[in-house]
Amino acid sequence: MLLNRAQLLTSPAANTVFTTVLTRGPVNRPEIARITGLSSAAVTKAVKPMIEAGYLEEMPQQERTAEGAGRPAHPLSVRADREFFVGVKVTADELIGVVTDLRAEVRAAHRIPLSGRGVEQVVGGIAELVRQVAGEYAAHTHHIGVSVSGDVDRPGGVVRYSPFLGWRDVPLVRLVADVTGATVTVENDVKALTIAEQWFGEGVGADSFALATVGVGIGCALVVNGRLVPGGYGVAGEIGHIPVAAGDGPDCHCGGRGCVEAIASEEAIVARAREAAGDPALDMAGAIDRAHGGDAAVRAVFAEAGQAIGLGLAAMVNLVGPERVVVSGEGLAAYDLFEEQIRAAFTRQAFGAAARCPLVVRPLPWEEWARGAAAVSIQSLFAA
Structure with missing residues (x-):
């Protein structure tokens, strides 16, 4: 059965080849085959319709080096416009x-x-x-x-x-x-x-990594074997709903109890900081100011949030074993208030060599x- 061009453009090989050229290009066909593990014939089959449709373009010839005998190579590049x-x-x-x-x-x-x-x-x-x-x-x-x-x-x-x-x-x-x-x-x-981090950021070249975010919620996504893990039900990596204080922890909006998000989300931190400070009008910026100003009760709220995040990250690393964990999100504005607790809880709870997994802090604008x-x-x- 012959495939039409639309099917060729949306084949698994086309997806792999395009992503490789996007993130590694300009790159020639033999190098694409080496990186992806596809055969030379499969690469050629995937590339042809993308060139014809104007998504890829061939660059001027490059002479092969002494190690690479054969015809001059035409590196491929994504046609940006x-x-x-x-x-x-x-x-x-x-x-x-x-x-x-x-x-x-x-x-x-x-x-x-x-x-x-x-x-x-x-x-x-x-x-x-x-x-x-x-x-x-x-x-x-x-x-x-x-x-x-x-x-x-x-x-x-x-x-x-x-x-x-x-x-x-x-x-x-x-x-x-x-x-x-x-x-x-x-x-x-x-x-x-x-996906953007995998293509252009901390995930470039990593076979596996996790991206965790702190802020309004506690989020996480996973890349394993070079691919984003969607999850069998479209849900994977949700460390925000790992219970870390199930017995006497606060209720979570998900219906669970003692979830990381119920302790360490912005809403949870503000609610507990208001109670600790006796100020029902306190917002996140005010809570951060109080903690920086030495308010011990409010600092304890951030410390507990940090511990919860660290335990959630350790559970994820123990299960998945990523090469690194990137930490981002709008909550990094308060990161200095709970970084020590995040790292301490992570190191304590991560199993064996998993504790060596680096936590890379990476602020990213909206x-x-x-x-x-x-x-x-x-x-x-x-x-x-």
């Missing part, structure tokens, strides 16, 4: 959007406030953001990636549960496609950020999260 992609990160109070080219390089960025967290308000806001950020690239922008915190069914295009938005079973892909006319992809925000959403859209272009 073939088309453009919008990535949107949804937060609790604003939308962050970027336009990227096919290499996921950001060409434009914009933010708009959210008028509310209802489905209609967010979808309308996304449509307005896309209109504003696309600008001069609008005629060549037909793909939108959206990233949202929570349980996201990427293949089905549905946000099954997003705690901070208060959503359940929202068909976000269909709704955004209806108002924009674009091809839309939706993904969990931490997973989307992890635009990088939006870039991750665009990267998911690019990835989906070649996904089988």
Whole structure:
């Protein structure tokens, strides 16, 4: 049975080859075969339709070195301006959007406030953001990636549960496609950020790594054997819902008790800091100020949060064994208040040599999260 060009563009080999050229290019065919383990024939079969469709281009010839006898090589490169992609990160109070080219390089960025967290308000806001950020690239922008915190069914295009938005079973892909006319992809925000880190950040060249985020929630995504782990049910790496104080811990919005997120999320920290300080109006910035100012009771709240995060990270490392763990998220603003406890709990709880797994702190602005959403859209272009 002959495959048509659309099938060739969305084969597993095409996805592998495109990603290799994107992250390693310019790179020639023999090198692609060496990196991916694909046969030379499979590489050639995958490359041909992508060149014909304008996604890849051949660079000028490069003479082989003495070690590489044979014909001169034509390195392959991604044709960046073939088309453009919008990535949107949804937060609790604003939308962050970027336009990227096919290499996921950001060409434009914009933010708009959210008028509310209802489905209609967010979808309308996304449509307005896309209109504003696309600008001069609008005629060549037909793909939108959206990233949202929570349980996201990427293949089905549905946000099954997003705690901070208060959503359940929202068909976000269909709704955004209806108002924009674009091809839309939706993904969990931490997973989307992890794809960008795998392509361009701390995950480059790593066979396995984890990305954990601290902030409004406690998130985590995993790359194993060079691939993002989606999970059998679309949920994997959720260290925020590992119970670390199940007996007498606080209730979690997930229905569990003593979860990492119930102790270490921004909402949990603020609630407990208010109680400790006797100030019902205290916010996160105020709690950080009090802790830095030496308030022992509030510092203890951050310390307990750090311990919970460290235990959650250790459980994940014990189970999965990543080469490294990248720690990011808006909660890094308070990282100095619980870093010591995170590392101490992690070292104590990690089993054997797993305690040597490095924790790499990497602050990333919201635009990088939006870039991750665009990267998911690019990835989906070649996904089988």
